[in-house]
Amino acid sequence: MMRLPGCLAAAETMNVKPCVVLVRPQMGDNIGAAARAMMNCGLDDLRLVGPRDGWPNDRAYVLASGADRILDHAKIYDSVGAATADCVHVYATTARQREQVKPEVSAREFACEVSKHNDKVGILFGKESVGLSNDEIAEANTILHIPMNPEHFSLNLAQAVLLVAYEWRQASTSFEPSVGKPPQPLAPKREVDLLLDRLVADLDARGFFVVPEKRDRMIRNVKNIFTGRPLTSREVSTLHGIIAFLKGQDK
Amino acid sequence: MMRLPGCLAAAETMNVKPCVVLVRPQMGDNIGAAARAMMNCGLDDLRLVGPRDGWPNDRAYVLASGADRILDHAKIYDSVGAATADCVHVYATTARQREQVKPEVSAREFACEVSKHNDKVGILFGKESVGLSNDEIAEANTILHIPMNPEHFSLNLAQAVLLVAYEWRQASTSFEPSVGKPPQPLAPKREVDLLLDRLVADLDARGFFVVPEKRDRMIRNVKNIFTGRPLTSREVSTLHGIIAFLKGQDK
Numbered sequence: 053m054m055r056l057p058g059c060l061a062a063a064e065t066m067n068v069k070p071c072v073v074l075v076r077p078q079m080g081d082n083i084g085a086a087a088r089a090m091m092n093c094g095l096d097d098l099r100l101v102g103p104r105d106g107w108p109n110d111r112a113y114v115l116a117s118g119a120d121r122i123l124d125h126a127k128i129y130d131s132v133g134a135a136t137a138d139c140v141h142v143y144a145t146t147a148r149q150r151e152q153v154k155p156e157v158s159a160r161e162f163a164c165e166v167s168k169h170n171d172k173v174g175i176l177f178g179k180e181s182v183g184l185s186n187d188e189i190a191e192a193n194t195i196l197h198i199p200m201n202p203e204h205f206s207l208n209l210a211q212a213v214l215l216v217a218y219e220w221r222q223a224s225t226s227f228e229p230s231v232g233k234p235p236q237p238l239a240p241k242r243e244v245d246l247l248l249d250r251l252v253a254d255l256d257a258r259g260f261f262v263v264p265e266k267r268d269r270m271i272r273n274v275k276n277i278f279t280g281r282p283l284t285s286r287e288v289s290t291l292h293g294i295i296a297f298l299k300g301q302d303k
Numbered sequence: 304m305m306r307l308p309g310c311l312a313a314a315e316t317m318n319v320k321p322c323v324v325l326v327r328p329q330m331g332d333n334i335g336a337a338a339r340a341m342m343n344c345g346l347d348d349l350r351l352v353g354p355r356d357g358w359p360n361d362r363a364y365v366l367a368s369g370a371d372r373i374l375d376h377a378k379i380y381d382s383v384g385a386a387t388a389d390c391v392h393v394y395a396t397t398a399r400q401r402e403q404v405k406p407e408v409s410a411r412e413f414a415c416e417v418s419k420h421n422d423k424v425g426i427l428f429g430k431e432s433v434g435l436s437n438d439e440i441a442e443a444n445t446i447l448h449i450p451m452n453p454e455h456f457s458l459n460l461a462q463a464v465l466l467v468a469y470e471w472r473q474a475s476t477s478f479e480p481s482v483g484k485p486p487q488p489l490a491p492k493r494e495v496d497l498l499l500d501r502l503v504a505d506l507d508a509r510g511f512f513v514v515p516e517k518r519d520r521m522i523r524n525v526k527n528i529f530t531g532r533p534l535t536s537r538e539v540s541t542l543h544g545i546i547a548f549l550k551g552q553d554k
Contacts, residue, residue, distance in 0.1 A: 085459070215466070255549070
């Protein structure tokens with residue numbers, strides 16, 4: 053399994069999770085979908101600054117798909133300043149380039165930065181229609197840019213939350229055991245070698261390798277077909293069966 | 304701006320974009336939202352296998368937020384095989400671990416793999432309620448796993464499309480130049496399907512699948528042996544030759 057250095061300095065685990073701050077969100081649906089995205093990625097600290105339709109909001113619960121606990125514990129604030137008072141670093145999310153003179157990181161760089169520290173970090177997301185205002189961005193230390201198709205950068209609020217939370221999750225969990233073991237035991241090399249030797253002998257007996265000067269390369273090519281990925285012991289037996297049946301031994 | 308080796312060998316630009324194959328999608332809303340996510344990430348080849356509510360679908364256009372062009376050009380198919388006939392490599396997306404013996408990559412590993420080559424690749428996404436069936440996964444070469452919170456892995460369809468498309472975009476835009484093409488052209492799926500159909504028919508004629516209740520699973524296992532990694536067109540011919548010689552046709 054290939055190992056990817058998606059974030060070279062990422063911590064193995066994180067103690068302090070970032071909080072997601074939705075600034076003046078308009079639709080309850082999007083708040084609920086954002087909570088679901090947070091739950092998918094293991095985040096749980098949701099803060100709302102002046103939600104347009106008040107709080108709690110029934111539509112949010114409809115869209116949350118089981119992330120009710122996050123909604124139940126969401127905290128409500130009047131201002132970005134109050135919502136991020138306990139954060140040592142605040143990021144302002146945007147999908148388009150902004151003119152403010154402020155450090156800017158990509159979502160992936162954000163995840164790497166955050167996973168190096170153990171401090172409370174806040175991520176601001178602006179309202180659906182126009183994103184964060186310049187004044188709201190001014191409250192942040194750093195702009196967090198989600199790199200998208202520059203011709204169609206407009207992301208749904210919950211999708212923006214998902215991408216940032218996803219990057220956080222990738223950086224904060226180790227990539228190593230992403231797949232787990234295959235459910236079937238893999239065949240030791242000797243089993244595969246036996247199978248291939250048998251196949252080559254069968255083909256040889258039938259005149260498959262007819263041109264002497266190509267013989268070695270052909271055998272290599274045949275073997276490569278079956279050694280391109282690990283075979284399980286059961287697959288090796290299946291291949292023995294296939295060879296036997298094609299030869300007609302068990303007819 | 305910090306530079307991240309998210310994918311060390313990824314190509315600077317890609318000529319061939321992956322296609323997104325939604326398999327038996329249930330809600331037009333999700334098809335539209337998936338198209339929007341594709342557009343956000345610069346993908347445009349959308350294929351639908353048996354959409355439940357027919358096609359075209361008004362709700363899809365409502366949710367597409369300007370991705371109408373992708374919906375206008377969406378192609379409709381009866382089966383996964385038909386939808387991916389021109390793909391040299393097919394990935395089956397899942398958010399939970401599967402038991403099938405098949406290579407598995409994370410979304411980020413997928414993006415790195417794909418950006419190294421210049422071949423048509425298909426990404427399967429299952430229906431909203433249950434994801435891909437085992438038979439649908441069997442059509443794929445590789446399982447594409449989106450690593451999520453294991454306690455809450457259930458992603459909305461459009462969000463799954465977004466995460467995979469986002470990883471593709473990150474790998475295909477900002478990183479190092481690639482390592483060059485594989486030496487031999489890879490076989491499109493229809494060539495591999497023809498080979499496997501022939502092998503299954505030959506085995507069937509010889510009584511290989513003798514226990515009726517195990518037949519489907521055995522066929523899937525046989526196919527999985529040969530779809531675990533992409534085969535070149537030359538390897539497919541070699542396998543045709545092997546089958547013919549084992550059967551003794553050319554003795």
